[in-house]
Amino acid sequence: MIPIFQKSRVFLLKEKDPIFEFNKQIIDSTKDICVSYKINTAFYEANGVDGWQSMQKTIDYIPKNIFTIADAKRGDIGNTSTQYAKAFFQNMNFDSVTVAPYMGKDSVSPFLQFEGKWAIVLGLTSNEGAFDFQYLKQNDVFLFESVIKKVSEWGNEQNLMFVIGATQTEQLQRIRQIIPRHFLLIPGVGTQGGSLQQVCQYGMNEDFGILINVSRQIIYASNQEDFAAKAHEAALKFKKEMEVYF
């Protein structure tokens, strides 16, 4: 269960760094419930230097026993991907980063070279645009299946996960045949409409095998000064819903 931090609240604007203050309160109120935090880097980059500073303070504030994800969707030629990996794994000390696969092996592999760190590669995404290219088919194999199969050969279950949208559960069984043991990061439950029950039914394996991301339904559970308490309640509600499937 993974809140994502992206915007602050009016009543926090008196704070020196309102975005960090928002995140700090969310972390304090959910850290006993969440197994991971996913930070959506775009919302920090939009604020330039100040935003990058807020992101740095946020990652530094997250307790070290909680898995952190830089949701950054990076990927470029090899020497450039190496720099992205350094940015998120070394400079910011994230545990993982999301990676876009379009540019192939030399764009993904650099993220797999860091001990104890994870690349989370886009397989089948939760958005409407997933249908534009990810379902193109060669010899009865969808592009997303080719991507998952090929990328899984470049890493292992200890340094590689895949993003599979919760809105695409009808494909989860096929995907689990290709990668029975990899962890999946599953966004799209909550605001985007994915079914928690189906995600668990088709996505889980014997190691559990799924990280379910719920963002806006937790961090925006209230837009009043009780936002942190409401986030706690919302996170707890999702946790209890999930426990049914353990």
Add this chain to the structure above:
Amino acid sequence: MIPIFQKSRVFLLKEKDPIFEFNKQIIDSTKDICVSYKINTAFYEANGVDGWQSMQKTIDYIPKNIFTIADAKRGDIGNTSTQYAKAFFQNMNFDSVTVAPYMGKDSVSPFLQFEGKWAIVLGLTSNEGAFDFQYLKQNDVFLFESVIKKVSEWGNEQNLMFVIGATQTEQLQRIRQIIPRHFLLIPGVGTQGGSLQQVCQYGMNEDFGILINVSRQIIYASNQEDFAAKAHEAALKFKKEMEVYF
């Protein structure tokens, strides 16, 4: 002709911001030759807050009549892509940003909503990994062709360009049949081995239609204190080589 800034030199380390100092000297020595500067964002992000600051100072220093490219390869679900667009178009005031197409229309379209700004979408890239997925074929149409055709319907020739690697010139004729009028950003001439002659022969259209990126062969023309003078010479050499094809 587009130098890319990515690392500094030992003798600049005494400067307060060695990366910006390097860039400043490169800009001063090449601004009368180049039509554009492409900044490879990963190399700044690797330095965290300080790096983002160097990038901001660099973009502010580039003369306003020179076209600027944030080579950032961004792309995410709609509301997130909008934040990336704000980061590069509004916060940093770049003229354009490179965009990865894997997530489809709602990941690309937000970059097309900013007056006078450009999305430069990955079509066929210059790296070895281009062969992993971009050449997958459905009904005799390569994935990169599907991407170029579909994406070209989402924008127009005034807000959309494509990245086509100079190492893939045998495909340039096919690509020009799909998008005869769009500008192409062509990396891969120089260090990566692409042919300037072939790029011009197959890529140019009556509006010129190509932006050729040469990076390392210009900014790393010398690793001594004469680097800026040598960059000037290297840029001039490429300019003269290109003039043959005008």
